Amino acid sequence: MSEAELLFSEVSQYLKPEDIAQLRNAYSFGQGAHSGQFRKSGEPYISHPIAVARILGTLHLDVPTLIAALLHDVVEDTDISKAEIGERFGESVAELVDGVSKLAKIEFQTQEEAQAENFRKMLLAMARDARVILIKLADRLHNMRTLEAMDPEKQHSIARETLEIYAPIAHRLGLNNIFQELQELGFRYSYPTRYKVLVKATKAARGNRREVVGKILEAINLKLKEAGLDAEVTGREKHLYSIYTKMIEKHLSFSEVLDIYGFRIIVKDIPSCYVALGMLHSLYKPIPGKFKDYIAIPKSNGYQSLHSTLLGPFGLPIEIQIRTAEMHRIAENGVASHWLYKSTDTDFNELHLQTSQWLQSLLETLSGSTDSSEFLEHLKIDLFPGDVYVFTPQGKILTLPRGSTAVDFAYAVHSDIGNCCVAVKINGEDAPLRTVLKTGDRVEIVTAPYAKPNPAWLSYVATGRARSHIRHFLKNIQFDESVKLGERMLNQALLTFNINPDTISAAQWEKLVRDSAVKSKNELLAEMALGKQLPAVVAKRLAAPEAISREQIAGPVTILGTEGVTVQFAKCCRPIPGDAIIGMIKKDYGLIIHTYDCPNISHSQKSSENYLDVTWGKDISRTFEAGIKVAAENKQGVLARVAAEIAKEESNIDDVAMESEDDYTEMRFILQVNNRQHLAQIMRSLRHIKDVARISRIKG
Incomplete structure (x- = not known):
């Protein structure tokens, strides 16, 4: 008996004769479309769609799914269009076939980008109709069963993708038999020895x-x-x-x-x-x-x-x-x-509701990922099954992956709860946000209206959903900050060339944006803040015939201390308001602020295009890190007395290191201070301690 007849015989156990007739019609159509095509093994290509349909037949799937399985490669590998399939077999079959087809007509920069976009398309189709993924899993299962015909490099690549993505999808959908066979075959070709x-x-x-x-x-x-x-x-x-x-x-x-x-x-x-x-x-x-x-x-x-x-x-x-x-x-x-x-059993309805919620959650997570590697990272994280069961204050159960923290829980409840969370109570007791949750924990998130995600959260969250929302929020904040800073940097560069920023016309901006291969003026400004474009070079390209008077002095870029991630303060010299400062533009990092006398910056560097004049703004309200070195007599309780004096001056100690030699102890502190005056006041107070011999600021 041929493979096709075996298929018809197997599905006749649960399908009606008129269904079998439709299936035979689809088989004839598919056989004609794939005529003259062969697999790597030498078999006629139609043998693959038949095998995929047989796998789905064991799950007693409906006729549209089996027809789509027989035709799942015709749009991708032949001249037949989705519209033709829709006319002949119905819109439902056409949508299923389209959902399984790869984005073959688009040029991608890398293999990873192509892989990511194909998965994105498949997941969107899968959210509309779960049968798409059933066809895709059956397709992958038969490809894995016949992987021997491929060369070793291809075998390894397909097997790794199967273990990392397709087997976990099968597991998340509860398809245990398919999941285990995909794992076994993936293992066989990933680690043959x-x-x-x-x-x-x-x-x-x-x-x-x-x-x-x-x-x-x-x-x-x-x-x-x-x-x-x-x-x-x-x-x-x-x-x-x-x-x-x-x-x-x-x-x-x-x-x-x-x-x-x-x-x-x-x-x-x-x-x-x-x-x-x-x-x-x-x-x-x-x-x-x-x-x-x-x-x-x-x-x-x-x-x-x-x-x-x-x-x-x-x-x-x-x-x-x-x-x-x-x-x-x-x-x-x-x-x-x-x-x-x-x-109609409620267990099955509940299962479908859970599947639908998981898909929607996954799509929401992935919608924030623009980068291919980031998309695949989130996909792989989210696919692995949850092992931790925790309770909301209302008693609802949430399933999270092992290693999830309170921040993961907050984002699992809602993205707004995650973005605004400031504290957590676990089983009624206060706990750090980085606390890893255990099954049975009752978790209550405390939020604040003006709170926002902390970049440090990325180092310990375990779910793709949390990671995606944090990154998305930070990117938007960083972009807005970068645009504002880039505009200030460009204005300073224009004034250096005696060009009034207000005289730059819309036409000049349009031409510059077009020539720079960016999407908008704001994107160009952001790139300047992140060091990808030099303000001096952009200013030259924007040069307009109207110039301001020679008497106008070019002002430095003002640092307000609220720029966020686009402005960073160098750890080597730890500048604070009141210090003379200089800005260094570093690609992908933005503007790095150093003290003017920082030993890491030579005199010749200061005149290069990568450096620009900066000055402190007025009424800066945030605190900054400053380092001090205190030498004191090696007596009991001296550290406590020094720490108490620092606290009295309303400064926090971020870090302390000590080294004893003979009769003296050298203490190095990293403090949080408002400005040079605040630091000077702290140092004056410390000099009043009789055991303190020397005190100085650490720079360089």
Whole structure:
């Protein structure tokens, strides 16, 4: 029997004869479209769409999905258009085919950019119709099954992408069988040598395990019968990739991983699950901390089960899963269980609602990512399943990835809560925002109306959603700040050439923007602030015939202290208001402010185009870092006396280092001060301490 006839025979078990006729029509159309095309293996190309449709047939998917599977490559690989497919097979099929097709007609700068944009397109289509991803996963599964025909470099690249993106998507959608096969095949081609070693080792070890598995199965069955439970008990084989990751993550040897025996118990209803758990806990001792109730709190992909690890005969660990038949169906087929078992059960509706919410959340996260590498980073972060279950003050459960912090929680509730969060209470007690959450924590976020994200949050958030929102906010703030600073820098450069900034016409700006290959005047101004364009060069290009009088003096750029990330204060000399300063334009960093006498800047550098005159603005209200060195007699309590005097002058100590030599201790402080006068007042107060011998400011 041909592959096509096998497909028709398999799906005839649940489809009507008129559905099969439509499917035959689609097969003939696809066969004609792919006529003369062959796969790398030498097989006719049509064999691939048939195999994809057969995989989807096992999930009992509907006719439009199977037709779309048969035609999923015709738009990409032949001259047939989406419109033609719509006319012949309906708009639903055309949309599914378009959702699966790559963006083949667009030129991309890099492979990564192409990959990112194709995933973005697929996710948008997937949010409209989840069947798109089912076709894409079946397509990837068959490609992985036939990957042997590719060259090793291509094999490795496709396998890594499968492990990083497609297998996690299958897991998030609860498609357990597809997920595990994608993982196994991804492992086989990503690490061929390790895969072969593990295959050989497991074959040798499994023969010796049969007797032990048989004894445990017999004991479990007897115990469940005692309780009058009708249960199906099976031993679970560990998959190779699961063995490999456990060895790596937990630093275990192969024998230690394989010595864990797994069993699955399927019972008729939820109360029976808990009865079975109690019976097994009386048969073998449970290992403390190794029990998880995914029935009361389901996983984000709808998965439900009781998990427990027991100490079996000879002290062997036994992992058990207890679930109902319905839970098992969802565990194996996830989101596809809706098509597989046309059920109105609330579990299935809840599962689809969760899937839809996850997709919407993912799309919202990714919409803020403009950069390809950033997009893929967020996608990979968000795809890995949640392991931590925490509660809102109202008792709602949120699922977050392991390692998530209070900031991740805030953004999971709402982006506005994340942007304005200032503090957190965990289980009723104040805690730092960077606190890593644990399952069962009750989390309450404290917000302030004028608060904004801190760039330091990026160093500890764990979710793509939080990372994306923080970056998006900072980029917008940075852009606005950069535009304002760039305008001040350009005005100073124009005045240096005796050009009045007000005389620059709109036409001159339009020409400059066009010649600079930027999108707008504001973008050009921002680039100057970030050091990507030199103000002096831009000023020359803007030169207008109307010039101001020679008597007008070019003023320096005013530093207000509120510019944010576009202006940075050099750590080498730590300038503070009142110091004579100079600005250095550094590409991608913006304007770096140094003291005029900073030892890191030579006299010849100060006259280059990368440096510009800057001055402090009036009424600066923020504080700045300043370094001081205090030499004091090596006596008990001297540090406390110095610290108390600093605090009395309303200054915070950011850092302190001490070094003792003979009778003296040298203390180095980094303080928060308002200006030179404030620093001078602190130093005067410290000189009044009788044990202090010398005091000086640290510069350079």
